[in-house]
Amino acid sequence: MLAALHETLDAADQAQGGALWRLAEEGRQLDANLVRLPAGTGVPEHVENALDVLLIVVEGEGHLGDGTERQPLAPGSVAWLPKAARRALHAGPHGLAYLSVHQRRPGLRIGPAPVEEGGEAPCALDRVCPDCGRLATERDARYCSRCGEELATA
Numbered sequence: 001m002l003a004a005l006h007e008t009l010d011a012a013d014q015a016q017g018g019a020l021w022r023l024a025e026e027g028r029q030l031d032a033n034l035v036r037l038p039a040g041t042g043v044p045e046h047v048e049n050a051l052d053v054l055l056i057v058v059e060g061e062g063h064l065g066d067g068t069e070r071q072p073l074a075p076g077s078v079a080w081l082p083k084a085a086r087r088a089l090h091a092g093p094h095g096l097a098y099l100s101v102h103q104r105r106p107g108l109r110i111g112p113a114p115v116e117e118g119g120e121a122p123c124a125l126d127r128v129c130p131d132c133g134r135l136a137t138e139r140d141a142r143y144c145s146r147c148g149e150e151l152a153t154a
Contacts, residue, residue: 005021005034005058005099006058006059008020008021008034009034009036009058009059009097012036014038014095015038016036016038016130017036017037017038017041017128017129017130017133018035018036018128018129018130018133018152019033019034019035019125019128019130019152020034020035020036020097021033021034022034028104029103029104030101030102030103030104031101031102031103031104031105032099032100032101032102033099033100033125034058034097034098034099035097035098035099035100035125035128036059036095036096036097037060037062037089037090037091037095037096037097037133038091038095038133039091039092039093039094039095040091040093041090041091041133042062042088042089042090042091042133043087043088043089043124043128043135044088044135045065045067045086045087045088046086046087046088046124046135047084047085047086047087048081048083048084048085048087048124049083049084050083050105051083051102051103051105052080052081052082052083052102052103053080053081053100053101053102054078054079054080054081054100054101054102055078055079055080055081055089055098055099055100055101056077056078056098056099056100056101057073057074057075057076057077057078057096057097057098058075058097058098058099059075059095059096059097060075060091060092060094060095060096060097061073061074061075061091061092061094061096062089062090062091062092062095062096063089063090063092064079064087064088064089065087065088065089065090066085066086066087066088067086067088073089073096073098100125125152126151126152127139127141127151128151128152129144129147129149129151130149130151130152134147136151
């Protein structure tokens with residue numbers, strides 16, 4: 001499987017935020033998402049309790065915060081975000097596009113999930129509105145409270 005991420009970015013409207021591409025092949029052990037944050041937007045501070053995440057900046061600039069420190073992000077920057085680490089992303093004046101990669105979560109099931117599968121989705125991407133970039137505060141949100149766009153399903 002080969003993906004041309006720059007072609008995907010070039011084909012999308014500059015103002016379009018959220019996941020522009022997702023790894024979707026059957027039987028995979030990894031999940032990956034190409035995410036664009038429009039200029040001046042971000043992913044609010046949160047903690048991923050279940051998975052490590054690798055973040056690779058593809059385009060634009062911004063910064064990564066951990067509640068106490070801000071690290072600059074530019075094309076080619078790679079950040080390892082260990083599970084249970086506090087993190088927030090903020091796009092600069094030209095936006096920020098990054099690839100997030102993490103271990104795949106087990107599929108959804110009906111009924112209570114075992115405790116070891118708990119936690120929020122990696123970087124809460126399933127709660128980021130693909131239209132306006134707003135992060136839903138409710139775990140079970142299906143639509144964006146700002147613009148009404150349907151949210152991705154994890």
